[in-house]
Amino acid sequence: MIPGAFAYHRPTSVKDAVGLLARLGDESRVLAGGHSLIPLMKLRLAAPANLVDLAGIAELKGIRADGNDVVIGAMTTQHELIGSDLLAGKVPILRETSEQVADPQVRYLGTLGGNVSGGDPANDMPALMMCLNATYHIAGKSGERRVAARQFYQGTFVTALGSGDVLTAVRIPVPPAGHGYAYEKLKRKIGDFATAAAAVVLTMSGGKVASCSIGLTNVAATPLWAEAAAKILVGSTLDTATVKKAVAAAEAITAPASDARGPAAYRTKMAGVMLARALGRAKARARG
Amino acid sequence: MAKSQVSMKVNGKAVEALVEPRTLLIYFLRDELRLTGPHIGCETSHCGACTVDLDGKSVKSCTVFAVQANGADIRTIEGMANPDGTLHALQEGFREMHGLQCGFCTPGMITRAYRLLQENKNPSEEEIRYGISGNLCRCTGYQNIVKAIQYAAAKINGVPFQEAAE
Numbered sequence: 001m002i003p004g005a006f007a008y009h010r011p012t013s014v015k016d017a018v019g020l021l022a023r024l025g026d027e028s029r030v031l032a033g034g035h036s037l038i039p040l041m042k043l044r045l046a047a048p049a050n051l052v053d054l055a056g057i058a059e060l061k062g063i064r065a066d067g068n069d070v071v072i073g074a075m076t077t078q079h080e081l082i083g084s085d086l087l088a089g090k091v092p093i094l095r096e097t098s099e100q101v102a103d104p105q106v107r108y109l110g111t112l113g114g115n116v117s118g119g120d121p122a123n124d125m126p127a128l129m130m131c132l133n134a135t136y137h138i139a140g141k142s143g144e145r146r147v148a149a150r151q152f153y154q155g156t157f158v159t160a161l162g163s164g165d166v167l168t169a170v171r172i173p174v175p176p177a178g179h180g181y182a183y184e185k186l187k188r189k190i191g192d193f194a195t196a197a198a199a200v201v202l203t204m205s206g207g208k209v210a211s212c213s214i215g216l217t218n219v220a221a222t223p224l225w226a227e228a229a230a231k232i233l234v235g236s237t238l239d240t241a242t243v244k245k246a247v248a249a250a251e252a253i254t255a256p257a258s259d260a261r262g263p264a265a266y267r268t269k270m271a272g273v274m275l276a277r278a279l280g281r282a283k284a285r286a287r288g
Numbered sequence: 289m290a291k292s293q294v295s296m297k298v299n300g301k302a303v304e305a306l307v308e309p310r311t312l313l314i315y316f317l318r319d320e321l322r323l324t325g326p327h328i329g330c331e332t333s334h335c336g337a338c339t340v341d342l343d344g345k346s347v348k349s350c351t352v353f354a355v356q357a358n359g360a361d362i363r364t365i366e367g368m369a370n371p372d373g374t375l376h377a378l379q380e381g382f383r384e385m386h387g388l389q390c391g392f393c394t395p396g397m398i399t400r401a402y403r404l405l406q407e408n409k410n411p412s413e414e415e416i417r418y419g420i421s422g423n424l425c426r427c428t429g430y431q432n433i434v435k436a437i438q439y440a441a442a443k444i445n446g447v448p449f450q451e452a453a454e
Contacts (some may be wrong), residue, residue: 001331008292008309008355031356038351039333041310051309053356079345103422105336105400108345109352190421191334 004047032114074113093181103191117167119159122193127223131199131215137169153222180286182278195261196270200278204286219254247272299367316354325365336423339396365395377440387436389427
């Protein structure tokens with residue numbers, strides 16, 4: 001498999017990358033870890049005339065605490081997310097999710113920015129970012145702007161990112177200490193995209209749910225934030241009847257495709273099963 | 289399309305070449321450098337037969353452009369044996385434990401296992417299986433590959449290898 005010919009660019013600053021993209025126009029694509037884009041190029045489903053590789057831009061790397069947020073550079077790899085003690089302490093669901101992304105080789109190169117910015121609803125990180133209420137930092141022709149993950153995804157491979165934009169960082173508000181969390185992913189085999197998956201972050205107070213947020217992976221044209229389902233759970237003890245109601249509300253917003261991972265109705269039901277399991281594990285982990 | 293100049297270290301040797309930007313690293317290694325140890329299996333980032341070690345990372349060289357590896361330090365199966373020509377502990381392990389049948393996946397398996405043991409000197413069976421989950425073998429059922437890696441870990445750590453009861 002031989003990709004179409006392209007010119008290769010390797011800027012060393014975000015400013016240069018944005019300048020290059022503005023100059024090269026629509027025929028250019030940003031290259032991060034390459035593990036979504038290069039397979040598409042090999043199949044000639046993508047054939048950009050120019051690739052702007054972000055690997056030489058030091059400012060896009062790294063994980064830091066900033067007040068009550070953590071800020072993760074877009075070129076931070078899944079492998080680095082898994083290895084980060086800062087994240088393991090503050091946002092442990094990131095490690096749990098990263099460990100279920102693809103396989104070790106892909107995780108050494110695959111980046112958080114690449115995972116969230118392509119708009120592929122099969123990727124695991126976008127629904128998690130919606131669950132965590134992350135914000136994306138974007139640099140473009142007209143300067144820098146921030147877009148909430150919950151506002152970012154417009155359709156399959158369609159996002160708030162314009163052709164001249166570079167996603168530079170992901171800002172995640174740190175969930176309260178003692179929160180419970182789980183990412184439950186059903187897949188046919190290790191390394192596969194999800195048949196359905198659910199991300200849950202919740203807090204408990206006096207045995208009842210004080211707050212809850214739910215993201216769903218690969219069961220619609222976009223990743224989903226299941227706001228109504230989460231609302232049903234707040235104030236409950238996560239009793240069976242209430243969980244059943246929330247699961248039904250989550251299933252109601254899904255619209256998966258029928259594909260090799262199963263018929264649509266099955267995938268909708270599996271989204272519900274993953275959600276119920278994630279709620280159970282999140283509750284067991286929560287304090288309060 | 290204009291070619292790009294790349295220089296990298298491959299199995300300890302400095303290499304310089306002009307490559308088309310679209311040249312995948314696996315083709316550069318096999319066709320230009322004639323290092324045919326890394327194999328082309330699926331060519332779709334699934335099978336891991338093309339795995340090489342790149343700057344301390346296991347990567348699937350079918351999903352990296354050679355230009356991305358400019359400046360990198362790469363090791364392939366051809367660079368795995370000890371300097372005196374004796375087999376690396378992993379190579380010995382695969383031979384002793386029958387970790388291969390047809391052998392097609394073996395270069396990728398050994399290269400991946402090399403990095404796994406660099407990061408985790410004494411992995412459990414579960415950690416080994418998770419660690420090689422990006423490498424497919426269609427012959428062995430993995431049992432003997434796991435044993436081969438356990439054998440190598442024991443040898444590197446200087447402890448006797450104890451085969452687990454089946």
